[in-house]
């Protein structure tokens with residue numbers, strides 16, 4: 001026992017004798033992995049006596065300052081005095097330095113830890129925010145009551161590979177409470193994900209208050225029951241009504257909460273398909289005039305919005321007008337996926353439209369529909385993004401494509417010089433199984449384990465360097481047909497979203513799955529502390 005006590009000391013002297021330095025060159029446990037991180041011998045000791053300083057308007061960056069100070073007080077019980085303004089670093093402090101002239105990339109940061117203290121520098125608040133996330137992950141993974149903590153001496157230079165680092169959530173198949181959306185955004189921020197694709201309307205529920213059309217939520221946000229078991233085989237229903245929606249006040253809170261965390265919320269208002277909830281509320285929107293019912297099972301429905309009636313476009317423009325007021329995002333998602341053309345083929349008004357506009361067929365009618373919506377959005381200074389079906393019948397002139405049926409749509413769009421978000425079902429669908437279905441809760445199907453997501457490369461080989469520039473990034477999609485609760489959503493999303501975060505942030509050449517798993521084990525301590533119901537399946541192997 002006696003000897004053991006001296007062991008570390010002996011080892012230390014041995015290392016010094018041999019010229020080895022304790023933590024020099026040791027990797028940092030940051031996810032997503034930084035572009036460059038060098039560690040040096042030694043640690044900076046942070047205690048309640050360590051000042052936290054910042055050189056910008058507190059109002060602007062209060063959240064990032066508090067993210068750091070709250071972490072210290074909650075996770076390690078290190079209660080410092082309040083952070084204070086200072087134009088310069090003082091010795092032994094943590095200095096958050098906003099510097100418009102800093103030589104760092106957009107959203108990037110530079111972090112230096114040495115015996116003088118910690119300096120985190122960025123030219124934008126987003127960079128400082130991401131730097132704080134990294135700094136936190138350089139601290140001990142174990143929570144507890146600490147007198148002080150040690151942060152390894154290091155120089156980290158970091159910035160994202162892609163500008164669209166997306167995570168989606170379908171709140172229509174199952175409604176998720178506002179408080180959960182906040183938590184979802186918190187974890188996105190921890191992983192430096194910056195685009196929340198909020199899927200708000202569907203066959204099974206309309207989830208956003210639109211003042212001009214109150215029936216959308218009075219009628220469209222409720223379904224009388226829900227299919228039990230797998231949609232492909234089941235005929236059983238639960239007999240329990242399901243509903244819920246976000247008021248415009250809720251939406252404002254969500255958008256603000258996200259913005260403080262440097263997350264853009266991109267709303268999706270589905271058209272012309274996946275729209276039964278809207279049709280049930282306002283039956284004139286459909287080709288036959290109904291009656292329609294909010295869907296109680298999953299799938300693709302033949303009743304879609306009528307492309308022949310002017311009133312459909314009037315409705316959609318009015319809805320979007322309110323949506324644009326609530327969401328400042330550059331892109332607005334209009335869906336566009338899985339729209340059967342059966343009703344349009346039989347509808348005299350749709351056929352008339354095809355004739356009047358000189359269109360070839362119903363695919364071109366869909367294209368006409370999307371192009372009209374694009375003109376509206378462009379006239380309001382916004383851009384349209386839609387699922388890859390919007391390529392069929394001709395892409396609207398400025399539209400961006402979200403490629404989900406594999407990568408072909410994304411490749412085609414990039415070749416046509418349109419922006420693209422890659423989200424192929426093969427790698428980016430977090431509603432798929434992550435392990436053997438026999439041991440997992442019921443899911444839609446597929447098989448997308450952690451290592452498969454980690455292996456994803458968003459830029460296809462078949463694109464030239466110029467074409468590759470149209471790939472804005474990638475996104476994980478979370479369709480909730482089989483996720484009734486927020487706990488279940490968390491189980492499906494994490495840690496797979498951590499793998500995706502590294503795909504969209506870290507340099508391709510820096511990625512290694514084995515080493516990612518090591519870092520993930522440390523990050524999982526934080527997941528536990530913050531009560532995230534993540535899947536442990538990869539740690540049990």
Ligand code: TNX
Pocket residue numbers: 337338387404429431444479480481
């Ligand atoms: C296809 S992805 C859909 C969704 C479903 C999902 C299930 C996409 C654009 N449409 O409506 O929920 O498959 O994986």
